[in-house]
Amino acid sequence: MSIRTILHxxxxxxxxxxxxxxxxxxxxxxxxxxxxxxxxxxxxVGLAAPQLGVAQRIFIIDIATGEDEASELRVxxxxxxxETQGSVVWEExxxxxxxxxxxxxxxxxxxxxxxxxxGQEFELEADGLLAIAIxxxxxxxxxxxxxxxxxLLKRRLVHRAMAKRAASDxxxx
Ligand code: NI
Numbered sequence: 001m002s003i004r005t006i007l008h009x010x011x012x013x014x015x016x017x018x019x020x021x022x023x024x025x026x027x028x029x030x031x032x033x034x035x036x037x038x039x040x041x042x043x044x045v046g047l048a049a050p051q052l053g054v055a056q057r058i059f060i061i062d063i064a065t066g067e068d069e070a071s072e073l074r075v076x077x078x079x080x081x082x083e084t085q086g087s088v089v090w091e092e093x094x095x096x097x098x099x100x101x102x103x104x105x106x107x108x109x110x111x112x113x114x115x116x117x118x119g120q121e122f123e124l125e126a127d128g129l130l131a132i133a134i135x136x137x138x139x140x141x142x143x144x145x146x147x148x149x150x151x152l153l154k155r156r157l158v159h160r161a162m163a164k165r166a167a168s169d170x171x172x173x
Contacts, residue, residue: 013050016050018050061073
């Protein structure tokens with residue numbers, strides 16, 4: 001296992017649409033191990049493969065944040081959100097947007113169909129933080145980012161802050 005580099009906005013690789021996974025073998029399992037290690041180290045509640053520059057339809061979620069909550073790593077491969085209900089505004093963050101937290105409109109409830117690491121199909125109904133995380137991570141697979149959900153004004157502010165950050169990161173290298 002190894003911790004991989006998480007791409008930060010405005011890295012263009014975050015905009016690439018992920019390709020469906022076809023092989024559920026050791027290579028995939030290696031990637032999933034690295035994704036989990038990278039997400040927990042960050043730390044974050046979700047991570048999508050395109051955030052590591054891997055253009056595949058894979059994301060992982062673990063919404064246990066407190067020490068008293070049992071950790072449960074959920075793996076979603078080739079996911080599809082098949083049903084949604086309601087709407088809710090949620091303050092979101094993203095590992096590709098360090099220190100940015102913005103309100104985003106999402107469905108309150110989702111039903112998702114996906115494959116697990118061994119290629120077994122499953123269906124899951126979710127609300128609360130899990131539903132939000134599923135929608136946020138699923139967006140990443142289509143090159144869609146939280147900034148796309150913001151008003152034009154907020155989008156400009158976040159873009160400027162992130163571009164500035166990227167420039168100072170480059171200067172520090
Ligand atoms: Ni994200």
